[in-house]
Amino acid sequence: MESKTIKHKSGFWDVVKSLVSGLRLTWKHFVRAKNRRTPEYVTDKNYFNQPDGLVTLKYPYEAIPVPDNGRYRLHNEIDDCIVCDLCAKICPVNCITIESVKATEEIGVTSDGTKKRLYAPVFDIDMAKCCYCGLCTTVCPTDCLTMTPVYDFAEVDIKNMIYHFTDLSPEQAEEKKLLLAKQQEEMAAAKAAALAAKKQQG
Amino acid sequence: MLAFVLTLVLLLSIVIVLAYAERKVAAFMQDRLGPTEAGPYGSLQSVLDVLKLLQKEDIVPAAADKKLFKLAPILIFAAVFAGFAVIPFTPELVPAGIGIGVFYLLAIISLDVVGLLMAGWGSNNKYAMLGAMRSVAQIVSYEIPAGLAILSAVMVCQSLDFQEISYQQGALMNQFPGLEYEMNWLFGIEALGINTTTIGGITTWNIFRAPILLISFIIYFIASLAESNRAPFDIPEAESELVAGFHVEYSGFRFAVLFLAEYSMMVLVSLVAVILFLGSWNTPLPNIGPISLAYWTTGTVGSISGILWGGFWLLSKTFVLLFLQLQIRWTYPRLRVDQLMHLCWKVLTPIALVVVLIAGIWRLLMI
Numbered sequence: 391m392e393s394k395t396i397k398h399k400s401g402f403w404d405v406v407k408s409l410v411s412g413l414r415l416t417w418k419h420f421v422r423a424k425n426r427r428t429p430e431y432v433t434d435k436n437y438f439n440q441p442d443g444l445v446t447l448k449y450p451y452e453a454i455p456v457p458d459n460g461r462y463r464l465h466n467e468i469d470d471c472i473v474c475d476l477c478a479k480i481c482p483v484n485c486i487t488i489e490s491v492k493a494t495e496e497i498g499v500t501s502d503g504t505k506k507r508l509y510a511p512v513f514d515i516d517m518a519k520c521c522y523c524g525l526c527t528t529v530c531p532t533d534c535l536t537m538t539p540v541y542d543f544a545e546v547d548i549k550n551m552i553y554h555f556t557d558l559s560p561e562q563a564e565e566k567k568l569l570l571a572k573q574q575e576e577m578a579a580a581k582a583a584a585l586a587a588k589k590q591q592g
Numbered sequence: 593m594l595a596f597v598l599t600l601v602l603l604l605s606i607v608i609v610l611a612y613a614e615r616k617v618a619a620f621m622q623d624r625l626g627p628t629e630a631g632p633y634g635s636l637q638s639v640l641d642v643l644k645l646l647q648k649e650d651i652v653p654a655a656a657d658k659k660l661f662k663l664a665p666i667l668i669f670a671a672v673f674a675g676f677a678v679i680p681f682t683p684e685l686v687p688a689g690i691g692i693g694v695f696y697l698l699a700i701i702s703l704d705v706v707g708l709l710m711a712g713w714g715s716n717n718k719y720a721m722l723g724a725m726r727s728v729a730q731i732v733s734y735e736i737p738a739g740l741a742i743l744s745a746v747m748v749c750q751s752l753d754f755q756e757i758s759y760q761q762g763a764l765m766n767q768f769p770g771l772e773y774e775m776n777w778l779f780g781i782e783a784l785g786i787n788t789t790t791i792g793g794i795t796t797w798n799i800f801r802a803p804i805l806l807i808s809f810i811i812y813f814i815a816s817l818a819e820s821n822r823a824p825f826d827i828p829e830a831e832s833e834l835v836a837g838f839h840v841e842y843s844g845f846r847f848a849v850l851f852l853a854e855y856s857m858m859v860l861v862s863l864v865a866v867i868l869f870l871g872s873w874n875t876p877l878p879n880i881g882p883i884s885l886a887y888w889t890t891g892t893v894g895s896i897s898g899i900l901w902g903g904f905w906l907l908s909k910t911f912v913l914l915f916l917q918l919q920i921r922w923t924y925p926r927l928r929v930d931q932l933m934h935l936c937w938k939v940l941t942p943i944a945l946v947v948v949l950i951a952g953i954w955r956l957l958m959i
Contacts, residue, residue, distance in 0.1 A: 416923045423623075
């Protein structure tokens with residue numbers, strides 16, 4: 391195969407010409423700097439048809455609107471959560487921490503009719519670890535875990551990136567644990583009594 | 593003393609404006625916004641930057657040669673600042689009107705190199721040392737084409753006095769003691785028979801008086817970029833290869849002084865280019881018949897109008913050159929060391945030598 395060599399223009403006037411064309415390019419951008427990009431919604435006709443000029447926005451004051459179904463920050467509607475632990479299991483970066491305490495009786499019904507039987511003394515999502523893959527929202531059986539269009543949630547202290555979703559105070563959680571322990575003791579006692587009665591009969 | 597304070601204040605204000613302009617020009621050429629928060633349109637940004645630098649801790653490395661390390665920024669700035677002493681700002685106002693101003697300027701600016709080496713050696717850091725050596729090699733090399741380009745202007749003007757060179761390039765030529773009977777011809781060619789002595793304006797600028805000086809102006813401008821370590825010749829900086837050149841160990845105010853020196857150098861080389869080639873404080877507008885634009889826009893020597901017009905023209909021409917320097921920085925990529933030396937020794941120096949020869953012949957023929 392015949393090899394083709396790219397001929398670089400390297401004569402004196404070619405160099406001068408390319409230098410001048412470079413200056414013309416930057417000058418063109420400089421004089422067009424009076425035009426600014428405007429924050430427009432994605433459905434806007436001009437979204438892909440911005441004029442020349444500055445393309446950056448003064449962010450906190452101007453921002454491109456976020457789509458209504460934007461999927462950024464996680465949110466857990468704890469009232470609908472049945473503490474099934476699926477989201478924590480599927481999370482690829484282990485950013486969800488869940489502890490559960492069995493309730494002594496049925497504690498309510500979620501908005502889609504599922505019965506709630508577990509308390510969640512801890513339901514933490516570490517937004518600093520979250521990789522926004524959305525797997526947790528897919529597996530969530532009650533659709534309580536969703537991604538919201540909020541994207542600006544920077545914090546000065548990284549500890550503030552851990553979001554606590556539980557609706558139980560530590561005292562309440564302790565109380566529920568005691569209740570459960572008491573119920574289990576009672577059940578164990580009842581079971582033991584029933585066993586003893588059975589033995590006596592037999 | 594008054595001239596010292598005035599020059600320092602003028603220099604500092606130009607540098608502040610230049611630092612702001614650089615950020616804005618850079619931003620606009622890259623389709624960005626640049627500083628917007630501090631002051632209207634971010635105009636206080638560079639002032640605040642200076643304030644921030646003043647508050648920073650003054651760190652001297654433990655292993656550094658402390659005397660050299662501390663002295664270097666002062667020497668670098670002093671060398672550049674001393675160059676301003678011979679710059680004429682208006683027909684009357686010149687801090688030190690010495691007869692060998694051009695020679696003095698070239699000599700005192702060369703001291704800069706010693707300061708750079710002191711900074712690099714004193715830092716006791718191999719990156720600083722390498723940066724200093726590259727910087728010094730570059731400046732020493734480019735002083736040759738720059739010096740030759742200046743030499744050709746000096747040969748055409750037959751003077752080493754900046755003020756005399758300035759007077760020669762305008763309609764006020766015959767008001768300078770010693771030049772009463774001198775005459776300017778268009779392109780310096782008497783045979784054309786067009787006497788431009790009283791026309792003034794752009795026709796008597798050095799690049800028109802002897803058009804060969806246009807080439808030496810271009811050579812000088814390229815070399816001056818290298819002398820002030822500006823892109824595309826900013827190999828001392830070279831963040832792709834070195835950490836930050838010779839000033840990597842400097843912090844706080846010492847760093848600010850080094851940067852002040854760099855920006856002052858930009859202003860100084862632009863001022864020299866304007867004075868030697870672009871008509872100094874003279875107006876670009878020529879007298880056309882009864883419409884004596886040149887006289888109207890020059891003012892009278894010694895009066896306040898002369899000072900204002902002179903200062904205005906000198907500074908506006910300087911700002912055009914400074915803008916060009918900024919634009920070049922944001923247009924061209926950095927040169928490699930070998931390309932740099934190739935340009936200096938194989939392109940600029942031979943051309944400058946030929947230009948010196950032609951300028952000498954031109955001077956012989958035009959009188």
